[in-house]
Amino acid sequence: MSAPTWLTVDSDDLRHLPVYQGHPTRSKRHYDGEKEILSTRFREGWAGFLAWMQRHDASVTLFVISDLLEQEDFSRLLRDALKQFGTRLTIGCHGHTHRSWSAWGEDKAGFAAMLSQSTTLLKEHAGESFRPYFRAPSGYVAPWMAEVLAREGYKVDSSVNPSWLVRKKAAGHTWSEVTKAMKANGLIERPWLTTWTLPVNGPALFRFPLSLLARRAWKRTGTAFTKSEMYRVEDEKGDLTTVYCHILDFARNEGGWTPPLNLPRA
């Protein structure tokens, strides 16, 4: 039997993508949209996400980039969603500006300052729905980040995409070194699902030919956690499968895209 599944969604808007910002070599393009407001695509994605949430009763953790909370329109969307779904929707941290931390070299002080600011904002806006869970922006994570996460009170990290294809993101380390550092600092690592050591989450869902593998892998995942089972994310002994997609993905197919999963209907 497959392990139960932890459903996670990342809140990146277009302006956060590494092609525009946050990475020393990948960020080459200028973002043409207005940075102060949510993009139309994000709004469409959010509407699709809410519609999908209404159709099933599984729990979802949304990893929020906290600079979004400095915008009144996103704060309102989040407040309404938390009111609608209660703690079936939990909130984790996806950085303050979506900087690709491990790509810039070790910077414990900078990472700590960001994490402290981000955590304060998330707690303020998410209240009891906040969880001390971290996902590194674009999966750029390194062992030095573990100690800082622990100091800020984080219990779970879900940044490791254990595939050789993206090994550079660990900044000269192996994925198992990252996992060991998390464990040594008291965090539980929840790596992303892979198939044949290839990525199947996020962008892989849409990049041919990985997309074929990805959709099949998602369809084979075990039952998604409901609200009462969510404690298992923090249960060290519990085996689980972690999958993730983006809010922006829900804008695909004219707002009709949903994660390729078989979920219990609401």
Ligand SMILES: [Zn+2]
């Ligand atoms: Zn992201």
